[in-house]
Structure formats: structure tokens, C-alpha cells
Amino acid sequence: MKKENKYKIPYILNSRCIGLKNYKHLVLFLIGFLGLTVISLIVTTIIGAINGLDYLNTTDGYTLITLISYFILFCILLLILFKDNLYILKSLINPKEIFLGLVFAGLLISITSIYNAFIFNLGITSNLNQVTVEEVALNSPFFSFIILGIIGPICEELTYRVGLFGIIRKYNRLASYIASSVIFGLLHFSLVDFTLSSFINELLNLPSYIISGLILTIAYEKGGFTSCIVAHMFNNILSMYYILFLG
Numbered sequence: 372m373k374k375e376n377k378y379k380i381p382y383i384l385n386s387r388c389i390g391l392k393n394y395k396h397l398v399l400f401l402i403g404f405l406g407l408t409v410i411s412l413i414v415t416t417i418i419g420a421i422n423g424l425d426y427l428n429t430t431d432g433y434t435l436i437t438l439i440s441y442f443i444l445f446c447i448l449l450l451i452l453f454k455d456n457l458y459i460l461k462s463l464i465n466p467k468e469i470f471l472g473l474v475f476a477g478l479l480i481s482i483t484s485i486y487n488a489f490i491f492n493l494g495i496t497s498n499l500n501q502v503t504v505e506e507v508a509l510n511s512p513f514f515s516f517i518i519l520g521i522i523g524p525i526c527e528e529l530t531y532r533v534g535l536f537g538i539i540r541k542y543n544r545l546a547s548y549i550a551s552s553v554i555f556g557l558l559h560f561s562l563v564d565f566t567l568s569s570f571i572n573e574l575l576n577l578p579s580y581i582i583s584g585l586i587l588t589i590a591y592e593k594g595g596f597t598s599c600i601v602a603h604m605f606n607n608i609l610s611m612y613y614i615l616f617l618g
Contacts, residue, residue: 380458383540387468387595389459389533391452396538398451403530404554406447411440433503434510438518445522448529463597471594472601479586479606483579490575498576499561508614520611524603531555531584532591532599540592548588555584 381390391399414436419427426432452459462468497505508515531551539547559580560573583606591599 380462383537386540386592387598388537388540388592389455389462389596390541391455391533391537393538393541395451395455396534399448399529399534400531400538401534402447402451403444403526403534404558407440407444407526410443410447411436414439414443430506430510434507434515437503437507438511438514441518441523441526444526448526452529459596462595463600465595465597468595468597469601472590472598473605475586475590475594475598475602476605476609479583479602480609482582482586486579486582490579493575495572495575498559498573499563500559500580501576504610505614508611512611512615516608516611520608521604524600524607527555527558528587528591528596528599528603531558532588533596536588536591548585551588552581552584555587556581 382388383390415427418432418436418439422432427436449456504519508519531554535554536547536551539550556577560577562569562573587599587603590602
């Protein structure tokens with residue numbers, strides 16, 4: 372009798388999405404969505420106690436908090452998937468999915484670039500999320516490349532594609548696309564001064580992130596986990612290259 376391979380990749384019906392138990396999909400989403408905020412607060416408290424409250428308002432302080440928080444989240448997500456890591460890693464070694472990921476990356480970059488060029492011609496500037504990424508990248512290029520270019524995309528894809536999209540996709544395909552894309556977009560929506568101009572600026576930048584979420588979701592369903600990871604990483608790394616060398 373042939374022994375069954377316990378590391379065979381379980382796919383959700385009619386898709387290339389990794390199928391986990393429902394509670395794992397849900398935990399991935401909740402930890403990724405809410406956990407990052409909690410982790411950031413804890414890290415902020417610790418760093419503030421060590422270096423003083425004034426340090427928290429510096430670029431160095433914010434950079435350190437961001438990088439440490441994402442790294443901790445990454446480790447937690449891997450621990451949650453401890454028994455599933457082997458077949459998830461196995462799914463990454465797929466030349467066809469890597470190629471599709473590059474195709475989707477090109478699509479993502481092209482469409483969002485066209486939209487961003489359009490709103491910038493209207494006088495709309497980069498939103499707070501992008502400004503923060505630029506500050507962190509310029510302040511710590513090497514670690515930003517590792518965290519924002521590699522670890523960050525993995526965390527977000529595990530949260531919003533494998534987690535959120537994965538559980539809803541089992542019951543309603545349209546709802547899963549809407550939820551994954553919109554919530555991913557709202558993740559990058561921020562308000563600090565609560566002025567009308569700030570709100571409008573953030574609101575008009577929002578569609579770019581929703582479009583990104585939609586394309587990454589399509590990449591995940593059609594191409595698999597590797598495709599959305601490659602597309603997301605390529606987009607972030609290219610963005611960082613532009614910030615560091617062309618901006």
C-alpha cells in the first residue's frame with residue numbers, strides 16, 4: 372500500500388489557494404491585522420523606556436519600531452503555521468508560479484503607476500503610508516530591504532490572502548475578493564491631523580492600494596502562494612530601489 376505524503380499541498384476547490392483549517396485562516400488574519408498594532412505598542416513602550424520618549428518621535432525611533440515589529444509578527448505567523456510550513460515552503464519552489472508572479476508584478480506596477488500619475492497631476496501627494504516607507508528606507512536601507520522588501524510582503528500575504536481571502540473563499544468567491552482587496556487597501560489608509568485636505572489626500576490614494584490588493588488576490592487564486600509573494604516582493608523592492616537611487 373502506497374504511503375500517503377502528509378506534506379501534500381491542500382488547495383481550496385477550483386483555485387491555487389492553500390487550504391488550511393478554518394481556525395488557522397482566521398488566526399492568521401487576526402494576528403496579522405490586529406497583532407501588528409499590539410506588537411508595535413509593546414515594542415514602542417519598551418524602546419521608549421530604554422531610550423526615552425523623545426527618541427520615539429525621531430526617524431531612528433520609528434524605523435527601529437517598524438522593523439522590529441514586522442520581524443516579530445513574521446516569527447509569530449511562522450509559529451502559527453509550524454506544522455504547515457513544509458508544504459507551504461514546497462509550494463514556493465515552482466518555476467511556473469514564479470513566472471506568473473513576475474507577470475502579475477508587471478501588471479500591478481503598470482496599473483498603479485498610471486493611477487498614481489493621474490492623481491499626482493491633480494495635485495495629490497503621496498499618502499502617509501508612502502511617506503513613512505520612504506523615511507524608513509532612507510534611514511536604514513539594508514534592514515528596510517529585508518523587512519519591507521521580503522518579510523513585510525510575506526506577512527501581508529499570509530494575513531490577507533492565505534488568512535482572510537482563504538476562509539471567505541470557501542463560502543463566497545465575490546465576497547472574498549471584496550474583503551481581501553478593500554481591507555488590504557484600508558490597511559494603508561492613515562489620518563494624523565484629521566483635516567479635510569488630509570482626508571481627501573488619503574482617500575484619493577486609497578484606490579491604488581485597493582487595486583494592488585485586487586491584483587495580488589487574483590495572483591494568489593490563479594497562480595498560487597508563490598505568485599502573490601513574488602508579485603508583492605518585486606513591487607516593494609522596485610519601490611525601494613526608486614526611493615534609494617532614483618527619488
